[in-house]
Amino acid sequence: MKNNTYHHGDLKNALIQAGVEVLASEGVNALSLRKVAKRAGVSHSAPYAHFADKQALIAAIATEGHLYIFDAITAISGQYPEDPMRQLIETACAYLRFGLDEPDLFKITFAGMLEHERDHPSLVEMTQKNFILLRQLVVRCQAAGIFATGPDDLIAQNLWATVYGLISLLQGGQVSSALLDRFSPRQLLLFSLNQMTQIDIPFEE
């Protein structure tokens, strides 16, 4: 009941949430511990009671990002249980939407901004869970003849590199306007998928 002086029980999560908000409103370059602390209503040194340093806060935010996409991808696979082609397309589009809607959270989550990622085990765990999801999707696609046979982790890696590369370039404004005039981001993504699959993927919905 003593809620006047920010003993609000869960400063740690409040700081993570504040970080996500700063990313959304001001971008990754404006993400600072001091700003996050101020937004959570505590002094600039309070975060150090919950995070070893700025890298640890970034790791926690990245873990949040991975959790978000994990839930989204899991839902998709349940939604089209007998249609791996549709799962592939919708999964890729979920990543694309994440990248375009929340570019800076996407960067923190996937762009490898951490110096020593292995020092953050819960983040590593989430990245592996998401990679496993991708591998399972690849296996289902192989069974349907969408991907050729071969090591599923290798194909999943290549799928992710392709999707991630396109999203990063779209985010950074590195895609020529001549292309953007003719194709939507979604179409560019579908073209990429099409070029790496055995079966043609329709360009339109």
Add this chain to the structure above:
Amino acid sequence: MKNNTYHHGDLKNALIQAGVEVLASEGVNALSLRKVAKRAGVSHSAPYAHFADKQALIAAIATEGHLYIFDAITAISGQYPEDPMRQLIETACAYLRFGLDEPDLFKITFAGMLEHERDHPSLVEMTQKNFILLRQLVVRCQAAGIFATGPDDLIAQNLWATVYGLISLLQGGQVSSALLDRFSPRQLLLFSLNQMTQIDIPFEE
């Protein structure tokens, strides 16, 4: 002849060079105007005589990176004039080598770290020159049946996204060690190329 007090004629390029050195030795997070100025032997405010702000220095360094790869790619195309498959492989590997040898210069050059890239016309010009090189390569590969017919800029874009995505993930330590134990970075790259081409690319030299 008055070379005692750093009127050394070309502070601008000295600052760019100092920036490249800082990237190589301490990484992108340690790149600061003040450090670059100190390394060039001038006061912390001297850079402002040559660059509007830190973004402008970053843009100049990125331009340098684009020039470096432009020369490398151009040389390769001249080296195997009648072998587009070899040109494709060696071009992709040149990017890969750049990314692995100078990860932080590669990031500055290609990762879209600039807030307003269009404000730096000489950088935009170099990015376009490199993209044109890639398109010409794609056209030669299409003529040889390596890539399917289709818009060459779209295929070039997808090629670049695939190569860039893999390099970024390798840099960030985002490729599973299970994969790295079985495949070299070069093999991962060749596998990616293989999956997007019409003709099989041999995995070994």
Add this chain to the structure above:
DNA sequence: ACCTGAACACCGTTCAAGT
């Protein structure tokens, strides 16, 4: 034209001290 030094508002991080 090119450079310096002081100044300002921001950082990350540490540490003694308070409850």
Add this chain to the structure above:
DNA sequence: ACCTGAACACCGTTCAAGT
């Protein structure tokens, strides 16, 4: 256990002043 405030070494940027 959780938080504060002062302190330190760094930033980017501006501006008056020097040559």
